[in-house]
Amino acid sequence: MAITAEQTLGFIHQFGDSIAAQKDYLTELDSKIGDGDHGINMNRGMKAVLAKLDGAAPQDISAIYKMVAMTLISTVGGASGPLYGTIFLQLGAATQGKSELSVEDWSTALTAAVHAVEARGKAVLQDKTMIDALEPAISALQEAVGDGDDLETALGRAEAAAEAGMKATIPLVARRGRASYLGERSAGHQDPGATSSWLLMGAAHRAFGDSQV
Numbered sequence: 001m002a003i004t005a006e007q008t009l010g011f012i013h014q015f016g017d018s019i020a021a022q023k024d025y026l027t028e029l030d031s032k033i034g035d036g037d038h039g040i041n042m043n044r045g046m047k048a049v050l051a052k053l054d055g056a057a058p059q060d061i062s063a064i065y066k067m068v069a070m071t072l073i074s075t076v077g078g079a080s081g082p083l084y085g086t087i088f089l090q091l092g093a094a095t096q097g098k099s100e101l102s103v104e105d106w107s108t109a110l111t112a113a114v115h116a117v118e119a120r121g122k123a124v125l126q127d128k129t130m131i132d133a134l135e136p137a138i139s140a141l142q143e144a145v146g147d148g149d150d151l152e153t154a155l156g157r158a159e160a161a162a163e164a165g166m167k168a169t170i171p172l173v174a175r176r177g178r179a180s181y182l183g184e185r186s187a188g189h190q191d192p193g194a195t196s197s198w199l200l201m202g203a204a205h206r207a208f209g210d211s212q213v
Contacts, residue, residue, distance in 0.1 A: 001103075001150060001151040001152065001208075001209075002100040002101060002102055002151075003061075003100060003101040003102075003105075003106055003151070003208050004061075004099075004100050005058075005059055005060060005061050005064065005099070005100075007207050007208055008061045008064050008065070008207075009053060009057055009064060010207040011203055011204055011207035011208065012049060012050070012053060012064065012068055013050060013053070013207075014202075014203035014204075014206050014207045015046065015199065015200055015203035016046035016047070016049060016050045018199040018202065018203055019039070019042045019043050019046045019196065019199060020043055020046070020047070022039065022195075022196075022199060023039040023040065023042070023043040024039060025039065025195075026038045026039030026042065026192050026195060026196055027039035027040055027192075029189065029190055029191070029192040029195055030192040032189040033174065033179035033186045033189045033191070033192075034177070034179055034192060035078060037077065037078065038078075038080060038192040038193065038196065039192070041076045041077045041078055041080055041081070042076060042080055042084075042196055044075055044076065045071065045072045045075045045076035045080075045081065045084070046072075048071050048072075048075045049067075049068050049071045049072065052067060052071055053067070053068075060099075061095045061098060061099070061100075061101065062092045062093070062095045062096045062097070062098070063092070064092075065088045065089070065091040065092035065095065066088070066089065066092035068088040069084075069085045069086075069087075069088035069089040069091075069092060070085070072084050072085045072088065073085035079121070079177060079193075080193070080196075082120065083117055083120065083121055083130065083193075086113070086116050086117050086120050087113045087114070087116070087117055087200075088113075089116075090109070090112050090113035090116040091109050091110070091112075091113050093112075094108060094109035094112045094113070095109050102151075103144075103145055103149070103150065103151040103154050104145055106141070106151070106154075106204075106208070107138070107141045107142055107144075107145045107154070110137070110138055110141060110158075111138045111141070111142065114131070114134045114135060114137075114138050117130070117131065117134065118131055118135075121176065121177075122176065123176045123177075126172055126175075127172075127174065127175040127176040127177075128169050128172040128173065128174035128175065128176070128177075128179060128186060128191050128194075129174075129176050129177055129191060129193050129194065130191070130193035130194050130196070130197040131194075132165045132166065132168060132169045132172070132191060132194045133162040133163075133165040133166045133169075133193075133194040133195075133197035133198045133201070134162065134165075134197050135165065136161035136162060136164060136165035137158040137159070137161050137162040137165070137197075137201050138158070139161065140154075140157040140158045140160070140161035141154055141155075141157065141158040143157070144157045144158070151208060151209055152209035155201075155204055155205040155208055155209040156205055156209065158201050158204070158205070159198070159201040159202050159204070159205040161201075162194075162197060162198040162200075162201040162202075163198050163201075165194060165198075166190065166191070166194040166195055166197070166198040167190065169190055169191035169194045170187075170188060170189065170190050171187055171188065172186075172187065172191075173186055173187050174186040174191075177193070179191070
């Protein structure tokens with residue numbers, strides 16, 4: 001199986017729909033340890049993205065990701081815009097010139113995107129950020145590629161790892177971002193950025209794989 005430009009558009013739509021459906025939940029999570037606007041900001045950004053794609057969607061995988069990046073950077077407030085913008089910008093750079101992607105291509109592109117976010121946000125595992133979902137996801141994806149898994153299986157492993165990483169943020173004390181100001185009081189709450197990152201991995205699984213879960 002290979003990932004096409006059409007499936008890439010489906011991925012963006014799936015992510016936008018997931019954010020819209022979970023907007024209130026993301027905002028509730030963020031109200032506990034952040035500014036209370038993660039769901040609102042991400043939904044505003046993804047609505048702008050989908051409006052652009054519905055108007056005149058690029059037919060090239062790299063161009064799709066770059067359009068998403070620039071739209072999120074210009075419409076999403078706080079740290080989420082630059083961080084998610086970085087993910088999609090790097091996905092665009094890593095897929096330049098490719099008309100379709102293999103599971104190895106997707107793993108390479110996503111890994112580069114996550115590492116770019118780590119560099120930008122200066123966050124590592126257990127800082128209680130989106131990295132706690134994204135780093136396990138790329139590790140699982142890389143392991144799946146090494147095991148010779150097909151795309152569907154690899155995507156499922158990445159989504160499951162992101163979910164586990166997201167849940168693992170609950171007992172952590174935040175060391176980065178707005179939540180870090182709360183110190184010990186940040187423990188006991190799930191990180192909203194890790195949650196939206198899990199939604200991103202779920203969207204990729206549904207759009208690129210055969211699974212409809």
